[in-house]
Amino acid sequence: MVEADGREAAALVADDVRKRYGDTVALDGVSLSIPTGEVFGLVGPNGAGKTTLVRALTGTTRCEGSIRVLGAAPDTVDAHRVGLLPQSFNPADRLTARELIAYYAGLYDEARAVDAVLDDVGLADDADTWYENLSGGQQRRACVGTALVNDPDVLFLDEPTTGIDPAGRRSLWALIDGLAAGGTTVLLTSHSMAEVERLADRVGLLRDGSLVAVGSPDELIADHGGDSHLLLDAPAVEAAAVSAALDAEVAERDGRLVVRNVTLADVGGVVADLEAAGVDFDSFTWAEPSLEDVYLRLTGETMDREASR
Numbered sequence: 001m002v003e004a005d006g007r008e009a010a011a012l013v014a015d016d017v018r019k020r021y022g023d024t025v026a027l028d029g030v031s032l033s034i035p036t037g038e039v040f041g042l043v044g045p046n047g048a049g050k051t052t053l054v055r056a057l058t059g060t061t062r063c064e065g066s067i068r069v070l071g072a073a074p075d076t077v078d079a080h081r082v083g084l085l086p087q088s089f090n091p092a093d094r095l096t097a098r099e100l101i102a103y104y105a106g107l108y109d110e111a112r113a114v115d116a117v118l119d120d121v122g123l124a125d126d127a128d129t130w131y132e133n134l135s136g137g138q139q140r141r142a143c144v145g146t147a148l149v150n151d152p153d154v155l156f157l158d159e160p161t162t163g164i165d166p167a168g169r170r171s172l173w174a175l176i177d178g179l180a181a182g183g184t185t186v187l188l189t190s191h192s193m194a195e196v197e198r199l200a201d202r203v204g205l206l207r208d209g210s211l212v213a214v215g216s217p218d219e220l221i222a223d224h225g226g227d228s229h230l231l232l233d234a235p236a237v238e239a240a241a242v243s244a245a246l247d248a249e250v251a252e253r254d255g256r257l258v259v260r261n262v263t264l265a266d267v268g269g270v271v272a273d274l275e276a277a278g279v280d281f282d283s284f285t286w287a288e289p290s291l292e293d294v295y296l297r298l299t300g301e302t303m304d305r306e307a308s309r
């Protein structure tokens with residue numbers, strides 16, 4: 001469908017996309033429509049099919065089903081309008097950051113000014129450093145820059161912030177916000193639920209090659225996040241003992257006890273009941289459900305909570 005201004009209403013459309021590698025089913029009938037200007041976050045455990053879906057959408061792997069990118073098939077879409085940061089990307093070591101960006105800019109008839117791209121990814125001061133001498137996070141930022149040289153209408157970012165420190169991550173988030181505000185459609189994959197919750201208009205959760213949930217972070221949290229809860233640091237206490245003391249549902253997660261369905265107003269009473277029952281805890285945190293809770297529930301996984309922040 002084409003809007004009155006000539007832009008396609010849906011920048012990306014996938015219909016029943018399937019991909020096998022031998023006996024491995026990497027994509028098991030994925031259907032998806034991403035409107036122009038949306039930031040779509042793709043999450044899922046290792047091996048769920050995220051990179052395969054990015055590769056299918058960018059025409060870098062063949063698959064069954066139908067894909068439209070800006071109204072065209074992935075292998076015929078105008079390459080000037082698409083940017084891709086692959087998950088694994090190893091540029092030549094003996095190029096400076098500026099030479100690397102300039103090389104990619106040279107692949108397009110019309111490209112952005114190299115210094116502006118370096119500035120966008122926070123490498124203006126390190127522009128003349130060889131790629132091999134940049135830190136891991138700076139290298140990743142240089143790689144992000146290569147995907148921005150053509151000012152793409154659709155940008156694929158496969159784990160863009162891996163290895164980037166918190167400050168660099170925040171500046172990349174601001175950059176992505178700015179691109180989206182300017183109408184760029186962004187599909188990003190990430191293992192950071194905080195990142196996806198912060199950036200994405202909608203999130204798709206892939207599991208075993210299937211999209212098991214799609215919605216805004218708020219929708220997913222309301223539908224699948226569960227209740228607000230109290231997290232107890234009580235290393236010496238069994239979940240069953242806390243459950244008996246409170247007459248409540250208590251589970252163990254990542255070394256902490258989770259007392260389910262505790263509203264903020266309930267916290268004082270719950271803590272008083274724990275103390276009255278002699279339950280020995282070091283500290284507690286009250287938490288509303290987050291995208292991480294959605295992820296854990298829908299994938300059945302546990303994850304390093306700190307790694308996801």
Ligand SMILES: Nc1ncnc2c1ncn2[C@@H]1O[C@H](COP(=O)(O)OP(=O)(O)OP(=O)(O)O)[C@@H](O)[C@H]1O
Nearest residue numbers: 021024025026044045046047048049050051052053
């Ligand atoms: N080139 C390939 N040859 C064989 N199997 C592959 C190939 N690429 C991916 N796979 C398999 O397809 C499945 C999906 O892999 P994919 O890389 O898409 O997952 P992912 O969600 O991106 O994982 P990660 O979070 O680890 O990056 C996995 O079982 C993987 O082993």
